[in-house]
Amino acid sequence: MTQAAIVAQDLTALGFVSLGAAIAYRWYRDPVPAQGMLALALITLGAVAALGRIPNPPGVLSVVNVALFILSGFFVLLFRNEFVPLGRKALMGAYALLAIGIAVGIADVLAFSDAPQAVTALIGVLVITPWAVFVGEPIVRFWLESNKLPAVQRTRMRFLSSGFGLLIAIVFVAVVGGSALRSPAAIVLTQLVALAAVPVIYVSFAPPSLLRRIWRMGEENEVRAAMQDLLIFTPSRQDLAERAAYWAVRLMGATAGFVSDADGKILATSGVDSVSAARLLSSPSGQAVVMAPLHLTEGQGRLGIVSGPFTPVFGTDEVAQLRAYANSVSAGLERTRVTERMAALEDNKTQFLNLASHELRGPMTVIRGYVSMLEAGLLGTLNEQGRKAAGVMAAKVSEMNELLEEMIETARLEEGEVTVRAVEADLREIARSAAGVVAPMLQANHQLVMDLPDRRVRVKVDPDRTKTIIANLLSNAIKYSPDGGTITCQVRSRAGTARVSVTDEGLGITRDSMPKLFTRFGRIITPETEHLKGTGLGLFLGRQLARLQGGDITVASEAGKGSIFTLQLPAVGPVPFPVSNGGADGPHDPPVGASPRKLAGTD
Amino acid sequence: MIEARAASLLWFPDQAGITGAGLPAGAVFPVRAKARQTPEAHVLMIEDDSSIAEMYRLQFEHDGYRVTVATTGELAVSTLSGSEPDLVLLDLLLPDRSGFEVLVTLNERFPNHPPVVILSNYGEPSMIDRGRALGAIEYLVKSRVTPADISEQIPGWIEQGRRRGRKES
Numbered sequence: 001m002t003q004a005a006i007v008a009q010d011l012t013a014l015g016f017v018s019l020g021a022a023i024a025y026r027w028y029r030d031p032v033p034a035q036g037m038l039a040l041a042l043i044t045l046g047a048v049a050a051l052g053r054i055p056n057p058p059g060v061l062s063v064v065n066v067a068l069f070i071l072s073g074f075f076v077l078l079f080r081n082e083f084v085p086l087g088r089k090a091l092m093g094a095y096a097l098l099a100i101g102i103a104v105g106i107a108d109v110l111a112f113s114d115a116p117q118a119v120t121a122l123i124g125v126l127v128i129t130p131w132a133v134f135v136g137e138p139i140v141r142f143w144l145e146s147n148k149l150p151a152v153q154r155t156r157m158r159f160l161s162s163g164f165g166l167l168i169a170i171v172f173v174a175v176v177g178g179s180a181l182r183s184p185a186a187i188v189l190t191q192l193v194a195l196a197a198v199p200v201i202y203v204s205f206a207p208p209s210l211l212r213r214i215w216r217m218g219e220e221n222e223v224r225a226a227m228q229d230l231l232i233f234t235p236s237r238q239d240l241a242e243r244a245a246y247w248a249v250r251l252m253g254a255t256a257g258f259v260s261d262a263d264g265k266i267l268a269t270s271g272v273d274s275v276s277a278a279r280l281l282s283s284p285s286g287q288a289v290v291m292a293p294l295h296l297t298e299g300q301g302r303l304g305i306v307s308g309p310f311t312p313v314f315g316t317d318e319v320a321q322l323r324a325y326a327n328s329v330s331a332g333l334e335r336t337r338v339t340e341r342m343a344a345l346e347d348n349k350t351q352f353l354n355l356a357s358h359e360l361r362g363p364m365t366v367i368r369g370y371v372s373m374l375e376a377g378l379l380g381t382l383n384e385q386g387r388k389a390a391g392v393m394a395a396k397v398s399e400m401n402e403l404l405e406e407m408i409e410t411a412r413l414e415e416g417e418v419t420v421r422a423v424e425a426d427l428r429e430i431a432r433s434a435a436g437v438v439a440p441m442l443q444a445n446h447q448l449v450m451d452l453p454d455r456r457v458r459v460k461v462d463p464d465r466t467k468t469i470i471a472n473l474l475s476n477a478i479k480y481s482p483d484g485g486t487i488t489c490q491v492r493s494r495a496g497t498a499r500v501s502v503t504d505e506g507l508g509i510t511r512d513s514m515p516k517l518f519t520r521f522g523r524i525i526t527p528e529t530e531h532l533k534g535t536g537l538g539l540f541l542g543r544q545l546a547r548l549q550g551g552d553i554t555v556a557s558e559a560g561k562g563s564i565f566t567l568q569l570p571a572v573g574p575v576p577f578p579v580s581n582g583g584a585d586g587p588h589d590p591p592v593g594a595s596p597r598k599l600a601g602t603d
Numbered sequence: 604m605i606e607a608r609a610a611s612l613l614w615f616p617d618q619a620g621i622t623g624a625g626l627p628a629g630a631v632f633p634v635r636a637k638a639r640q641t642p643e644a645h646v647l648m649i650e651d652d653s654s655i656a657e658m659y660r661l662q663f664e665h666d667g668y669r670v671t672v673a674t675t676g677e678l679a680v681s682t683l684s685g686s687e688p689d690l691v692l693l694d695l696l697l698p699d700r701s702g703f704e705v706l707v708t709l710n711e712r713f714p715n716h717p718p719v720v721i722l723s724n725y726g727e728p729s730m731i732d733r734g735r736a737l738g739a740i741e742y743l744v745k746s747r748v749t750p751a752d753i754s755e756q757i758p759g760w761i762e763q764g765r766r767r768g769r770k771e772s
Contacts, residue, residue: 361724362652365745369658372749378665401746408726419728 005184008191013049015198020046026206035205037082041075042201044068059110066105066127073134074098076164080138094134101130124175132168139164150251151219152212156204163201170194223251230332237336241268244303244329252290252322254305259329262299272306280306290319292326296333303329346414353411357404364404368397395440406537410520413544420462420548424572427457427466427498431491434470441475445484448474457493458572465545466569469553472538473502473565481506485562498571503564509557517555518543542567644761645669647688649679649705650722651697655745659692662750668757674698676705683709688717689761692753693739695723695730706737718764722753740764 020043027039051057051065077094080086086094108123115123139161146157170190203211226247234240241259245268249257256271260281266274280289281302294301303326373379375390382390412418435450442448459466470489477487485505492499509517520540543553550570557563646668650656656672663670671688673679676699683691691709695702702721709716721734726744734742740763743753 358724361744361746362655365724366654366658368746369655369662369750372751373658373662376751378662404746412727 002184005187005191008188008195010053012191012195012198013053015195016049017046019198019202020044020049022202023205035079037075037079038205041072041079042205044072044075048072062109063106066109067102070098070101070105070127070131070134073131076138077134080141084141097130097133101127121176125172128171128175132172135164135168151216152207155215156207159200159204159207163197163204166193166197166200170197223247227328231328231335234332234336235339237333237340238268240329240332240336242270244268244332245270248303248305248322248325248329251325252305254290254307256306258302258304259294260302260304262296262301267301277304280304290322292319292323294326294330294333296330297337301330301333350411350414353407354415357408357411360404364397364401368401371397403537406541409541410537413541418545418548420465420545422460422462422549424458424460425463425466427459427461427491427493427500427569428452430461430463430466431470431489431500434467434474435489437467437471438474438478441478443478443484446478446481447484447486448478449486449488451488451490453491453493457491457498459498459569460572461549461551461569462545465549466567469542469545469567470500470502472542473500473553473567476538476565477502477504477506477563480504480563493571496571498569500567500569501564502566503562505562508559508561508563509555510559514555514557518553643667643669644690644757645671645686645688646690646692646757647671647673647679647682647686647717648692649673649676649697649702650692650694651675652694659750659753662754663757666754666757668754676700676702676708679705680708680712683713683716690757690764691717691719693719693721695721695725695734703733703737706734706739710738715768718760718767720760740767 023039023042027035048065048069051061051068054061057065074094077086081091104123105127108120108127112120112123142157143161146154146161149157170193174190207215226243230240230243230247234243245257245259248254248259249270254271256269256277258269258272258274258277258281259267260277261267264281266277266281269277272280281291281304289304289306291302291304294303303322305322370379371390371393374382375387375394409418431452432450435448439448474487474489481487481504483506487505488501488503490499490501490503492501518539520537539553546553546567546569551568554566554568555563556566644667646663648656648659648670650659650672651674653674656674660670660672671682671686673682674697676697679691679693682688693702693705697705702723706719706721709719719739720741720743721739722743722745723730724745726747731742740760741756
């Protein structure tokens with residue numbers, strides 16, 4: 001058993017010597033100034049452990065050993081002093097305590113080696129108390145501070161605290177226990193506990209990446225959600241920069257953070273005002289600032305964090321993390337910049353549309369008024385050519401006015417200011433009046449066939465807007481049938497849905513052009529259509545207005561053969577049997593008379 | 604069946620308040636016939652844009668109405684103190700105050716003022732609602748109607764104003 005005790009003591013000594021050596025090596029490779037004191041503390045502790053294994057040491061060596069032991073504790077205090085500077089008085093007190101501790105230690109070795117056990121124990125307590133104070137105060141502080149830190153640092157601080165806590169406990173137990181603990185079993189036990197402190201302290205200094213990953217796991221989900229929030233859902237660039245700064249501070253356990261734009265302007269700060277942030281950005285040397293580049297299209301911005309008392313304790317891992325984080329933030333900033341620019345453009349477009357169209361209404365009123373008066377002969381009698389010209393002018397001014405109203409309605413729609421006033425109406429009536437609207441557009445080679453059922457088709461819609469939609473479908477059918485042909489307007493109601501289908505035999509639409517069809521200004525320009533006038537707003541408006549009323553517009557088309565546009569609207573009340581005897585044998589149900597109604601532009 | 608006038612009013616006429624409260628298409632001609640019977644109805648036009656005012660004056664005088672033009676809200680109020688027109692046509696954008704303010708003044712100072720029709724370049728639903736709430740019997744967007752369209756409706760508006768006046772008294 002005695003042998004076991006000796007082996008345990010050797011092992012412990014070896015453990016501490018290795019710890020000291022490992023840390024000395026690490027510190028040599030990566031001399032982070034703040035970690036120097038901790039490295040010194042552990043190296044001296046290793047030296048103490050090594051010297052303690054020399055059998056029957058001469059007095060001088062014992063003196064050195066005691067002094068080193070107390071110094072190791074003092075280095076822990078200095079380590080803490082790097083982060084949270086001690087007050088002047090506290091530092092003076094610490095030096096005094098150091099002197100007392102060393103003096104008592106030397107006295108113990110030189111004068112009291114043969115004293116009675118109670119005295120030795122008392123002296124021992126007097127020696128280890130300064131050490132325990134030097135070590136104890138920092139570890140309690142580290143533990144408390146660790147609560148504010150991100151997972152990895154928090155865990156590292158706690159391991160460090162636990163390791164040193166273990167050492168304090170063992171040292172006290174050994175000294176106070178005295179001879180009671182001299183039995184080999186007790187020695188083996190205390191040595192093993194002391195040995196356990198070695199890996200605990202080691203991982204706090206240099207945790208392997210696996211451990212880091214495990215420690216971080218709890219935080220990972222929160223961080224992931226925050227990143228997603230940050231990168232995908234943050235609406236404005238400003239918001240994104242602010243959140244990025246906030247999360248950088250949290251992720252790194254810093255006290256403050258800031259984001260700067262490519263032009264060096266501070267975009268957002270967290271925990272620091274923008275003036276100080278600008279100063280830190282221009283001369284970061286004064287304080288411990290870590291900065292990661294933000295790669296933006298206009299240049300390089302920066303994501304900076306300002307170290308808190310404990311931030312630089314553990315560095316490289318977090319710096320790498322900050323860089324990765326900065327890349328994501330760059331992407332986010334770029335995205336919001338594009339989105340914001342697009343939104344501003346859309347806004348401008350709407351405003352322009354609104355203003356231009358309202359401003360155009362004034363002159364339009366006068367031109368239109370005088371042209372109509374000219375046409376009516378109110379301004380004097382015109383000759384044949386003059387009357388013709390007045391007629392053409394009236395038609396063109398009318399066309400212009402339509403476009404103007406489309407533009408205003410579009411702008412209004414985009415501002416969300418369109419209100420639909422739905423009343424019960426007969427869809428046949430609405431279709432008829434829409435046909436009336438487009439009648440002047442019909443050329444000699446066009447035939448407009450109204451295929452309406454005998455019964456009322458009851459719908460609850462805004463009649464004027466519905467008329468607008470149908471008139472637009474009809475006018476498109478006419479416009480895109482430059483070579484003439486039959487245009488059929490069919491009204492049907494079935495299974496709670498009322499439908500108005502406008503069929504033409506015109507140019508049709510290619511498959512590639514379909515997606516553009518219902519977009520704003522999405523006019524399809526082909527060699528056949530480029531000479532036709534239009535804003536491209538009609539179908540966009542039509543579909544929007546139909547949807548506002550619970551309906552929709554659908555299209556089926558074949559290039560070169562023609563198109564069928566169908567307006568669907570919710571029907572009202574019980575729907576009787578199919579109103580027509582099937583569409584197979586062509587258009588039926590003329591509204592008046594026996595034959596389908598035909599309209600021609602000229603006769 | 605298909606009446607030609609519709610073509611000139613086609614887009615979004617409800618915003619002008621024409622179709623909802625307006626005249627049924629067939630009634631246009633009878634109304635116009637009646638206009639001839641009303642001797643020298645007096646129309647007060649409150650309009651600061653002289654090109655528009657002159658154009659309307661030409662049409663209305665041609666149709667047999669007496670027209671007075673007031674170019675500011677102030678002038679309109681003083682005109683109303685001196686004479687009793689049969690109808691007021693009110694523009695909304697005036698140099699000294701808005702047409703709505705003029706209407707409010709009229710309601711306060713002349714409780715039995717003649718019927719007011721608003722003629723404006725703006726057709727926003729909120730403005731139409733406001734005009735109607737203040738007692739205008741009609742709200743038209745100028746670019747959507749021709750002078751003849753307005754002239755044709757004058758007798759109807761005057762009649763409407765009279766009926767309303769009778770109801771109130």
